[in-house]
């Protein structure tokens with residue numbers, strides 16, 4: 001029985017994935033690395049450091065930790081400049097009505113994001129009050145696909161994993177949810193998220209009540 005819903009942030013609630021991509025692309029350009037939108041799939045859901053290591057590996061480059069630091073800093077500054085221009089209009093379609101239905105029906109909700117900027121993004125979108133628990137990149141030691149982020153979320157909600165459903169747009173995130181023993185719903189395309197129990201393109205396709213009923217049957 002599903003009693004709690006755990007949301008990834010980037011790519012599920014808001015399309016910050018495109019801002020991460022823009023900021024990484026600028027870094028890739030500086031380093032002369034060819035970096036496509038398809039390559040970017042692997043960077044979704046993983047920590048900033050790990051994403052940069054992946055980017056470097058695409059270019060066959062190795063840097064020392066000290067050499068990496070300024071790039072990581074510039075990437076984040078660029079990303080935050082984009083985030084700070086965001087408004088509530090960038091909440092992905094159907095997300096707010098779905099959160100409102102969950103709130104009205106007293107379901108438990110948590111955020112489970114690898115991003116150290118998760119609170120800032122939620123605040124910009126005025127969505128912070130919808131989450132009882134926020135687990136972000138400052139709290140987890142092991143990045144997705146490790147289940148840590150979702151297990152912490154379930155723990156703080158006071159629910160066993162099997163009573164939780166996770167929404168994720170990233171391959172690593174779906175893997176993390178399954179490793180946690182939770183139901184995993186992919187947001188996006190089936191071929192990218194084959195491990196998910198269900199894949200939906202977004203929250204907009206049906207009424208929030210109908211979507212909730214469909215999810216409760218999983």
Ligand code: G6P
Pocket residue numbers: 010011020043044045046047048051076113114115116117118137170
């Ligand atoms: C999310 C995104 C990743 C990003 C990570 C870290 O999981 O999907 O693309 O690398 O958060 O974000 P941060 O805001 O801490 O750099």
Ligand code: MG
Pocket residue numbers: 008009010011012044045168169170173
């Ligand atoms: Mg994501």
